[in-house]
Amino acid sequence: MEDVIIVGAGIAGLGVAVALKRVGVKALVLERADELRTTGAALTLSQNAWRALDALGVSQKLTSVYAPLERIYVTNVSTGAIQMIPLMTSNRPITLHRKALLKALAEELPTDSIRFNCKITAIETQEHEGSSIVVVHLEDETVIKAKVLIGCDGVHSMVARCLGLAEPTYSGRSAVRGLAVYPQGHGLKKEVQQFVGDGKRAGFVPISDKEIYWFLTYSVSPQEGTKLRGDPEAIQREVLENYAKDFPEPYLDVVKHVDLSTISWAPLVLRKPWSVAFGKLSKLNITVAGDAMHPTTPDLAQGGCLALEDAVVLGRHVGAYVARNEGAVPRDIAKALSDYVEERRWRATWVIAGSFLSGWIQNGGSMWGLKFIRDAIFYTFIFPKLVNVANYDCGKLA
DSSP, rough: EEEEEEEEHHHHHHHHHHHHTTTOOOOOEEOOSSOOTTTEEEEEEEHHHHHHHHHHHHHHHHHTTOOOOEEEEETTTOOOOEEEEEEOGGGGGGGEHHHHHHHHTTTTSSSSGGGGGGOOOEEEEEETTTTTEEEETTTTSOOEEEEEHHHHHHHTTTHHHHHHOOOEEEEEEEEEEEEOOOOOOOOOSEEEEEEEEEEEEEEEESSSSSEEEEEEEEOOOHHHGGGGGTTTTHHHHHHHIIIIITTTHHHHHHTTOGGGGEEEEEEEEEEEEHHHHOOOOOEETTTEOOOGTTOGGGGGGHHHHHHHHHHHHHHHHHHHHHHTTTOOOOOOOOOHHHHHHHHHHHHHHHHHHHHHHHHHHHOOOOOOOHIIIIIIIIIIIIIHHGGGGOOOOOOOOO
């Protein structure tokens, strides 16, 4: 029997595994893919995430390779007006390859800690020697038993469904993301270039001297958007010829340089804030972390940051229980998981709400009043307060 099973080898899953290892608990990570996930190509981590990575002992691997961003420029596509948003020296985010983060976390784990090609078909609980255990059934008919189950299996989490959490809600927007490659170098500074239009928002940010991460979010029905799924060339063509056709040439040039293997389309979903604030996020020896707990829109770049915070907080609560029980995972760990949930639920609730508000305003839509708020008020008065969610310290593991 395993002490802990973690479902999913994404940021949350690997982060939780590293945190548990640091506090003396071995976990087995089950991943349905055949290698570390790379969906999304890149992500931006703010100060709160780097504090969590410090606690996990892996931040130096990444800060020695990737440089902080310096400022943000926002261009109104309709008027040509440009706003500059400076970034505080003490809180400059860093954009990096998603796979680099996953690799940095995975390197901290024993080689037998992650099992790939593990597709879960069912999860059940059983009584064993007076306590509850979790039984995980895999597609190849393997059965694995564990004292604790932590779901880090993404937006449409099977573990979240076991807890009774409702499926995430469509935000009304979809996103295209990709990685542009310039073999001879792009010559750009470490700045975010963002473009806003009617119901659309796009941008790009250099990751290295030769690579640029770019995105586009736009309002669309989920039925219309799904026609693009799985066809990189069609996605690129739709961006260039339809959604971003009126955008400035520098943005279009980045899209033209996309590595088609990195381009993706996905609907933007979130768990309703009140579902996180009042929902059942743990039950006995089962809980969730990362997108499985609090899927959010990417408008404050906090999805990966929250996942890393979760890892540290969960490791701290489990570690405290382990310490009090002389190094063994206790039979009744429900209190540790419940304490973890109570520390995380309101933090996640406010980030979900703030991210949705940020995206709703920035995309503008066709409402005159909303566009006025975005162009005249938002970036000066509202946005600086929303991004303060990054000024958070999840603490240490012990």
